[in-house]
Amino acid sequence: MEAGTGPVLSTLLGLLLLSTPGTRGANPALVARITDKGLDYAAKEGLLSLQQELRKITLPDFTGDFKIKAVGRGHYEFHSLEVQNCELRHPSLKLLPGQGLSLAISDSSISIQGEWKARKSFIKSHGSFDLDVKGITISVDLLLGSDLSGRPTVTASQCSSRIHDVDVHVSGKLGWLLNLFHNQIESKLRKVLENKICEMIRKSVTSDLQPYLQTLPVTADIDNILGIDYSLVEAPRAKAGMLDVMFKGEIFNRNQRSPDTLPVPTMNLPEDNKKMVYFAISDHAFNIASRVYHQAGYLNFSITDDMLPPDSNIRLNTKAFRPFTPQITRRYPDMNMELIGTVVSAPLLNDSPGNLSLTPQMEIEGFVVLPSSAREPVFRLGVVNLFQAFLNYYLLNTLYPDANDELAKGFPLPLPRRIQLHDLDLQIYKDFLYLGANVQYMRV
The missing domain is CATH 3.15.10.10 (Bactericidal permeability-increasing protein; domain 1)
Incomplete structure (x- = not known):
């Protein structure tokens, strides 16, 4: 035999x-739960x-x-x-x-x-x-x-x-x-x-x-800048009906790795057993990624009206800025705008039940899009409430519904070969995202 x-x-x-066993003592930034x-x-x-x-x-x-x-x-x-x-x-x-x-x-x-x-x-x-x-x-x-x-x-x-x-x-x-x-x-x-x-x-x-x-790697590449450390930090915690496996989950700069000094918050996972496996991903992982991106200069951005969902009640035009800058509306009535953001410090992701938000420190430069498609600068300011509303609306109405597919494609979960996830379900809890899935073993 x-x-x-x-x-x-x-x-x-x-x-x-x-x-x-092999306890290393630190809180994990990624927990895999098997039911x-x-x-x-x-x-x-x-x-x-x-x-x-x-x-x-x-x-x-x-x-x-x-x-x-x-x-x-x-x-x-x-x-x-x-x-x-x-x-x-x-x-x-x-x-x-x-x-x-x-x-x-x-x-x-x-x-x-x-x-x-x-x-x-x-x-x-x-x-x-x-x-x-x-x-x-x-x-x-x-x-x-x-x-x-x-x-x-x-x-x-x-x-x-x-x-x-x-x-x-x-x-x-x-x-x-x-x-x-x-x-x-x-x-x-x-x-x-x-x-x-x-x-x-x-x-x-x-x-x-x-x-x-x-052959399972303890690190994986996320993109050309970021990597993630999947080394195990402690023994699994077995209890009735489920097993939690703790991974370091440390995000690092692939070109210049330095020790992570930020503490990882404890994640209190829900007692959910409808799916075969669950992955809890700490805010800490995303915030470290944000810091690395910021240090590499990759967080500057622009937002235009066509980036917002067509059915959005919020539009990026001069009319929307009337309560804050009436003179812009008078000079450029009902014209589209573009916002260009320069990040002053790395934005932090905050998770609370059912809600995602960012707390960026940045400067925003506003441009009016002229009929000739030229951009004319009209203001420069720190983040205002209106912009925060734009950003949070975009997160919850565009990013969140697509997060299941994006996490499955873009975030390298610790899975062996020929294992695929389906029936994905993303939930938001305090300090972490919780991805549930069923598993399919792909036979050769």
């Missing part, structure tokens, strides 16, 4: 990205993958001796064993608080066909056989940890495999001879298969799964 179950356990473990619904999906997907893998494996040859009083001593060999059918049932993936995961499969069966040959003195014979393995139960504990780089690690600690029943049906000229001591053969086959299953799992964890987890 050396085909390996890397894809199987990668589906289960890679989906979860768990880690114990019971996510664990159930991982177990079912793992079951389908395991069935596919088992159908491909080649079992080792099986040999033994027989002794019958009336016949004497002889030797037999079962070879060319191939799995014909595999039915795995009742998968269960449970949390082991402070340790990792417990994977169990029960009431399963495998059908095997192969060839046999036997000899007694100078008599030789051969034929075929059918092997039905029923009532298979597998249980394995996976201890999860992290190395010094913040990558997850995994080892198989306890593994047990039990087979309730093994039936061998032998055909051939001397098949009757082997059938005389089928109980002995079946008992020996049961022990061999039980040991082989756990041997396969342990070898797969060591040679397939652990190297796979080591």
Whole structure:
């Protein structure tokens, strides 16, 4: 059984990205939460993958001796064993608080066909056989940890495999001879298969799964300026129905990384289990990104009327500025405007339940768009309430409805290969954004 179950356990473990222990002490800026619904999906997907893998494996040859009083001593060999059918049932993936995961499969069966040959003195014979393995139960504990780089690690600690029943049906000229001591053969086959299953799992964890987890980067590029640190900061926090995995989530300048000195606020996550996974992204991550962008000079901007939604009640024209600068309206009646902003300091994102706001310190220069499309400057001032209304309206009515897609495309969430998110749902809470999603494993 050396085909390996890397894809199987990668589906289960890679989906979860768990880690114990290795506490680093700092609050995480990114928390991944896996619910019971996510664990159930991982177990079912793992079951389908395991069935596919088992159908491909080649079992080792099986040999033994027989002794019958009336016949004497002889030797037999079962070879060319191939799995014909595999039915795995009742998968269960449970949390082991402070340790990792417990994977169990029960009431399963495998059908095997192969060839046999036997000899007694100078008599030789051969034929075929059918092997039905029923009532298979597998249980394995996976201890999860992290190395010094913040990558997850995994080892198989306890593994047990039990087979309730093994039936061998032998055909051939001397098949009757082997059938005389089928109980002995079946008992020996049961022990061999039980040991082989756990041997396969342990070898797969060591040679397939652990190297796979080591390929997961602890940093990722957001764009040509920003990177993000996904190293694990502490052990996962397991409680009823969910597991929280804490990532550093530090945003940094890819060209000149410096230590982050701003404290990360504690995120109080809601007790929500409708989705398979959730990602809590702290304001801290966005504010660090803002600081890096500001230092790099990328936050200066312009806003024109066509950037506002067509159905917006707020328009960017001289009429809208009448309460603040009546002289502009008199001189340029009902003409579009453009605002060019120069950021004085990095704007901070503030999240409160259902609301996003920015607190930028900037200077705004206003231009009237003339019929010739030329821009004529009309004022320069600090941020006024009207501009804050423009900005917040744009955030809540343009950015927020599209944030699900943008986060999925533009914010590199810590997901292994072939894992995709769907049914995205974005919520806003105090100090963090909360993205819920269901998971789909994309088969090759």
